[in-house]
Amino acid sequence: MIPYGKQDIDQADIDAVVDVLQSDFLTQGPKVPEFEASVARHVGVEHAVAVNSATSALHLACLALGLGQGDWLWTSPISFVASANCGLYCGASIDFVDIDPKTYNICPNALAEKLEVASRNGRLPKVLVVVHLCGQPCDMARVHELGERYGFRIIEDASHAIGGKYRGEFIGAGQFSDITVFSFHPVKIVTTAEGGMALTNDEDLASYMALLRSHGVTRDPNLMNQESDGPWYYQQVDLGFNYRMTDIQAALGISQMRRIDAFVARRHQLAKRYDSLLKELPVTLPWQHPDSYSGMHLYVVRLELQNITRTHSEVFEAMRAQGVGVNLHYIPIHTQPYYREMGFHEDDFPEAMRYYREAISLPMFQGLTYGQQDEVVRALTSALGVERG
Incomplete structure (x- = not known):
């Protein structure tokens, strides 16, 4: 995995x-x-x-x-x-x-x-x-x-x-x-x-x-x-x-x-490579504000569900079945049972819910190899049901 x-x-x-x-x-x-x-x-x-x-x-x-x-x-x-x-x-x-x-x-x-x-x-x-x-x-x-x-x-x-x-x-x-x-x-x-x-x-x-x-x-x-x-x-x-x-x-x-600058630089290198490898897939890639240089802890894509035939859950499960440990950051806090008891409802924050229904965190860590990254991309392509030449 x-x-x-x-x-x-x-x-x-x-x-x-x-x-x-x-x-x-x-x-x-x-x-x-x-x-x-x-x-x-x-x-x-x-x-x-x-x-x-x-x-x-x-x-x-x-x-x-x-x-x-x-x-x-x-x-x-x-x-x-x-x-x-x-x-x-x-x-x-x-x-x-x-x-x-x-x-x-x-x-x-x-x-x-x-x-x-x-x-x-x-x-x-x-x-x-x-x-x-x-x-x-x-x-x-x-x-x-x-x-x-x-x-x-x-x-x-x-x-x-x-x-x-x-x-x-x-x-x-x-x-x-x-x-x-x-x-x-x-x-x-x-x-x-x-x-x-x-x-x-x-x-x-x-x-x-x-x-x-x-x-x-x-x-x-x-x-x-x-x-x-x-x-x-x-x-x-x-x-x-x-x-x-x-x-x-x-x-x-x-x-x-002592290695923090190298850690972050490597993460940016991997993110740019993801950007290139994933640009033809029906996913929304992370956007970076020009005033910022991200710590790049996570690389989150959002599924363009209107352009695929599979659900969010199906894509997630298919990725894991192929040995890619994707995750989701995060379940909106206001939907947790403890917070629902305070009176919050799902539709209180609609943009947060749209994000939650589409987001998947792909592997991102400084030790990720290009070979592993290629495997992530292959797995995502397969999970989305996309044909690539």
Whole structure:
């Protein structure tokens, strides 16, 4: 089976992890801050806070921005459920903004219209989580302008997008948002096995997220409300969590970051080859905004169902039967049973549903060979029932 995504581990990665296993630190040691500095330096941001998953990073980001009961968080319906769940963890209410039919990210026009109505009704969001689906960034300049006008804070869910750029700057630099979140899951561009990171240019936000990732416990005398009883002394000054990353994970991340530019370049090379090989098939190929350089985490095609005789499900199953591990990113969040109980309906976000009924994620990872890619194309051609000379 050719998987839709796969980690790329070399001997240097293995050696980096083994070095930590043979060191004095397995959990909280020097490698975590070194990894944070590596990512911050690469994207050009002031502060980075490493945690055990991107979901944890989203949760901490929401807490740092003061999201709580009585507030609203808006996000895209086409994302993994964590992009919305992070608001529920804080006691906030959730709503969604329909997607752009070309980028599959939050549509700026739909966002502007929804904000105008929400302003009249007194239900503006406190936080907007924009999702850079597949690695392509949202129209962040427009989103930021709307944030300034309506007073909401912005989190970039860039779980797909490390190594990508927007208007010539690396995603994560934070020029149009408060906090950016990366994921280091094995199918992502850079991996730490499990792991995530929150990045910001605001020192107070970074300090608060760092405090909350470790139980809300500190040894910093500047944060304590009384003098120390001795060198053993610590205080819990807030209700935090055990969201810490280990030195084992961080060592892998440091090693992986040395190859990030090559990883993303290879993905672009594969995407361009897909574009060429698939251009005659009845599928809509990914569109790339000229202001962006995608992280290229996913390569999603949309079936032109009006031009084929097979259903979405039939094409998907035929691909898997031929040994190609296609996937679908994502089932719209508002259609999940948990969210339906909140009152959402399928037709609330029609563009998201059109995308869902047509989308298939083809294999995309830096280790994908041209031979494997040719096999993917052959399998898709067969699954579509297309005759090719």
